Amino acid sequence: MPGAWQLSVREVASVAGYVASLGRMAVEFVPGNTIHGEELFRSRGCVNCHIVAGKGSANGPELTAAGARRNAAFLRESIMKPAAFLPDGFLVVEATTSTGSVIRGVKLNEDNFSIQIGSADGKRHSLDKLALKDLKRLAGQSTMPAYANLPANDIEDLVAYLASLKGSE
Ligand code: HEC
Incomplete structure (x- = not known):
């Protein structure tokens, strides 16, 4: 790729602005109550796995700019059928401890001796791998x-809330 030496500073800025806009969604009318959607996002435990503007846990993708990257149809499907689209980096693991308790969640980190798992209640577990009875890697599954089964109105309110999130990540 040749460098854009022949462009002025202003031209570079407008080309950059155009390219930055390419990944963004067109403005779309989304019915639903954004404020109620935000309440549901907290009360239904979405915050246990998703970060919005610095708040929440990172067991799933950050949603601060969900509405800038995804259209309403995608957001709706993500809520109703989470396994329909599985981005890389959220491998589900299931560890059985020496006492027989099972910890299931997203693999946050791993080395030869330990593994860190984020479970659906928003907790982080750091486990000694050598002490585990079993460790399963469940590729292709979702922890979400x-x-x-949420009322249809609640789903629309959640979608409206997510669609309103346009912040930068
Ligand atoms: C137990 C953790 C967990 C909970 C609770 C959870 N999610 Fe997720 N979510 C995930 C993971 C992990 C993904 C990545 C895709 C997958 O594995 O299904 C995801 C993906 C998504 C996506 C797609 C993001 C993208 O851009 O690809 C949306 C939107 C979403 N979740 C919304 C929600 C909402 C709304 C709630 C609450 C009603 C919720 N999630 C609750 C873990 C969770």
């Missing part, structure tokens, strides 16, 4: 529960 499906919320298809």
Whole structure:
């Protein structure tokens, strides 16, 4: 790629602005109550796995700019059928401890001796791998529960809230 030496500073700025806009969604009308959606996001435990503007846990993708990157149809499907789209980096693991308790969640980190797991209640577990009875890697699964049984209005309110999130990550 040749450097853009022939462009002025202003031209570089406008080309950069154009390219930055390419990944963004077109403005779309989304019915639903954004404020109620935000309440549901907290009360339904979405914050246990998602960060919005610095708050929440990172067991799932950050959603600070969800509405800038995803359209309403994608957001709706993500809530109702989470396993439909599995981005890299959220491998589900299931560890059985020496006392027989099972810890399931997203793998946050791992080395030869230990593994860190983020479970759906928002907690982080650091486990000694050598002391585990079993450690399963469940590729192709999602830790996110499906919320298809929420009232249809609640799903629309959540979608409206997520669609309103345009912040930078
Ligand atoms: C137990 C953790 C967990 C909980 C609770 C959870 N999610 Fe997720 N979410 C994930 C993971 C992990 C992904 C990545 C895709 C996958 O594994 O299904 C995801 C993906 C998403 C995506 C797609 C993001 C993208 O841009 O690809 C959206 C939107 C979303 N979740 C919204 C929600 C909402 C709304 C709630 C609450 C009603 C919620 N999530 C609750 C873990 C969770």
